[in-house]
Amino acid sequence: MKDKIAEKLLLFIAFSAILSLLLITFFIFQQGIPLIFKVGLSNFFSTHWAPTRGNFGILSMIIGSLMVTAGALVVGIPFGLACAIFLAEFSSPPIQKTLKPIIELLAGIPSVVYGFIGIVILVPFIREHFGGPGFSVLAASIILGIMILPTIVSISYDALLAVPNTYREGSYAVGATKWQTVVMLLLPAARSGIVAGIILGMGRAIGETMAVIMIAGNALKIPHSMLDSVRTLTSTLALELGYATGDHRAALFACGSFLFLIIILLNIIAIKITGRK
Amino acid sequence: MIKVSIKNLNLFYNKVQALKNISLDIEKNEILGVIGPANSGKSSLLRAINRLSENDYARLSGTIILDDTDIFTIPINDLRRRVGLIFATPVVLPGSIHKNMSYGPKLHRRFKGSELDEIIFNALSAANLWKEVKDRLKDSASTLSGGQQQRLCIARTLAMNPEVIMMDEPCSGLDPISTAKIEATMFELKEKYTFILVTNNTKQAARVANKTAFFLAGELIEIDKTEKIFTNPADSRTDGYIRGKFG
Numbered sequence: 464m465k466d467k468i469a470e471k472l473l474l475f476i477a478f479s480a481i482l483s484l485l486l487i488t489f490f491i492f493q494q495g496i497p498l499i500f501k502v503g504l505s506n507f508f509s510t511h512w513a514p515t516r517g518n519f520g521i522l523s524m525i526i527g528s529l530m531v532t533a534g535a536l537v538v539g540i541p542f543g544l545a546c547a548i549f550l551a552e553f554s555s556p557p558i559q560k561t562l563k564p565i566i567e568l569l570a571g572i573p574s575v576v577y578g579f580i581g582i583v584i585l586v587p588f589i590r591e592h593f594g595g596p597g598f599s600v601l602a603a604s605i606i607l608g609i610m611i612l613p614t615i616v617s618i619s620y621d622a623l624l625a626v627p628n629t630y631r632e633g634s635y636a637v638g639a640t641k642w643q644t645v646v647m648l649l650l651p652a653a654r655s656g657i658v659a660g661i662i663l664g665m666g667r668a669i670g671e672t673m674a675v676i677m678i679a680g681n682a683l684k685i686p687h688s689m690l691d692s693v694r695t696l697t698s699t700l701a702l703e704l705g706y707a708t709g710d711h712r713a714a715l716f717a718c719g720s721f722l723f724l725i726i727i728l729l730n731i732i733a734i735k736i737t738g739r740k
Numbered sequence: 741m742i743k744v745s746i747k748n749l750n751l752f753y754n755k756v757q758a759l760k761n762i763s764l765d766i767e768k769n770e771i772l773g774v775i776g777p778a779n780s781g782k783s784s785l786l787r788a789i790n791r792l793s794e795n796d797y798a799r800l801s802g803t804i805i806l807d808d809t810d811i812f813t814i815p816i817n818d819l820r821r822r823v824g825l826i827f828a829t830p831v832v833l834p835g836s837i838h839k840n841m842s843y844g845p846k847l848h849r850r851f852k853g854s855e856l857d858e859i860i861f862n863a864l865s866a867a868n869l870w871k872e873v874k875d876r877l878k879d880s881a882s883t884l885s886g887g888q889q890q891r892l893c894i895a896r897t898l899a900m901n902p903e904v905i906m907m908d909e910p911c912s913g914l915d916p917i918s919t920a921k922i923e924a925t926m927f928e929l930k931e932k933y934t935f936i937l938v939t940n941n942t943k944q945a946a947r948v949a950n951k952t953a954f955f956l957a958g959e960l961i962e963i964d965k966t967e968k969i970f971t972n973p974a975d976s977r978t979d980g981y982i983r984g985k986f987g
Contacts, residue, residue, distance in 0.1 A: 472804050488829065554970075555797070562758060620820050629827070629829065630830060630831065630833055630834070631795075632795075632827065633827070633831030633832075633833055633893075634843070635792055635795065635820060636790065636792065636815040636825040636826075636827075636897075637816065637820065637821070637823065637824070637843065637847065637896060637897065637900055638816075638818065638819075638820035638821035638832075638844065638848060638900065639817070639820075639843075639844075640817050640847075643817075643847050647847070648843075649842070651834070662978065663757030683867060703948060718934045
């Protein structure tokens with residue numbers, strides 16, 4: 464009897480979690496999509512964003528989001544992969560046991576702290592050494608690159624560990640060095656897991672808001688170099704939703720819908736890749 | 741002529757001693773059979789000789805001499821090219837048969853034109869596998885049967901042009917016909933290579949080995965001509981093991 468109650472209760476809780484996801488999805492689309500049809504796709508995907516005067520172009524924000532995310536991957540992938548390879552293949556068990564939790568701790572640092580570090584250290588550094596305002600694509604890319612490290616490291620690490628040990632021994636037995644084994648055998652064998660880790664990291668980079676608002680500069684234009692400031696989709700939502708009304712508010716929800724689609728798409732790709740063996 | 745000479749070899753995993761003061765010589769172009777119950781140190785011996793034990797965080801003392809060189813002064817990938825190891829369960833690498841065969845040679849140098857294909861042909865022929873796989877070199881290696889996979893592993897080792905070939909219970913998962921094929925392959929290859937054959941099947945040692953060594957709990961109990969070990973062993977424990985009284 465008690466068992467039955469517990470089972471039903473857990474089922475109810477589990478479903479309410481799924482239900483809330485469905486409600487969020489429904490609500491965002493219901494609020495945002497009608498506006499896109501009202502103003503038309505050409506207006507929505509133009510570069511002119513002046514929502515109080517009827518211009519709802521989000522293209523510069525999309526480009527901003529993509530640039531910052533691509534930059535984050537350029538920073539995050541080499542460092543993340545190097546970390547995962549070192550942990551999984553080159554370090555002894557005690558080192559693994561110490562370093563892995565420390566890297567995972569990076570995920571627990573609040574994003575506002577990353578933003579703060581960016582403002583205090585990175586932005587002045589870029590302004591002095593590379594020019595421009597400092598609040599830039601470059602600054603955001605570096606900080607986001609660090610923020611997605613734990614995702615890339617832990618998923619790639621797990622993927623490398625999942626490669627059967629017999630492969631390693633077979634490779635060593637024909638005289639491969641550790642490095643040759645990693646490059647020629649283990650990375651190809653763990654490819655799907657590593658790609659999934661990168662895609663999930665990408666999702667995190669696109670969705671990140673606070674740190675980006677603090678260091679990307681939020682200028683509403685298409686950036687021409689890594690030193691220009693940009694505004695991302697998420698920044699726009701966070702900055703404007705507080706005072707937006709009417710069509711402006713609906714336009715922000717439309718932004719949210721677009722962002723939501725991208726992230727769902729990335730997650731589906733990640734799941735498909737890891738599921739395919 | 742002595743190919744491998746082991747003197748006072750001790751091997752520890754943490755505090756557990758897996759090999760206790762082992763000294764033995766392996767003659768060129770002979771097959772040394774190594775028998776003994778589980779945990780007697782047979783596999784540890786092989787893994788010490790090609791220094792794979794270093795990946796297990798094992799500690800070693802003593803010397804192992806290959807020809808006239810201490811193996812610890814030979815670059816590790818060179819050593820493993822010269823001393824091949826074949827595992828109990830066939831270790832095929834992901835990818836095609838051709839990729840499995842080219843993986844090892846490509847690690848060590850670059851090849852021109854059909855040179856690599858020639859090496860692959862020779863190695864697969866020597867392992868008696870060429871006829872069975874010549875039309876399916878592009879197929880995944882995991883589509884081969886167990887016995888074929890093991891012969892592929894032998895061929896892969898042969899493609900490295902090794903001097904010593906070590907086998908760790910190479911037939912433990914195979915049916916009698918596949919086993920016979922592998923034993924025949926060893927017999928043919930004996931003239932060119934030196935073999936160390938670890939086996940749980942004492943009859944296999946009796947069939948193919950010139951000399952046989954009996955290991956028990958990390959110690960080398962005795963090593964002698966195979967006929968001597970199987971007919972008139974010096975130690976009563978060897979006799980007991982061969983007769984199936986323990987192990």
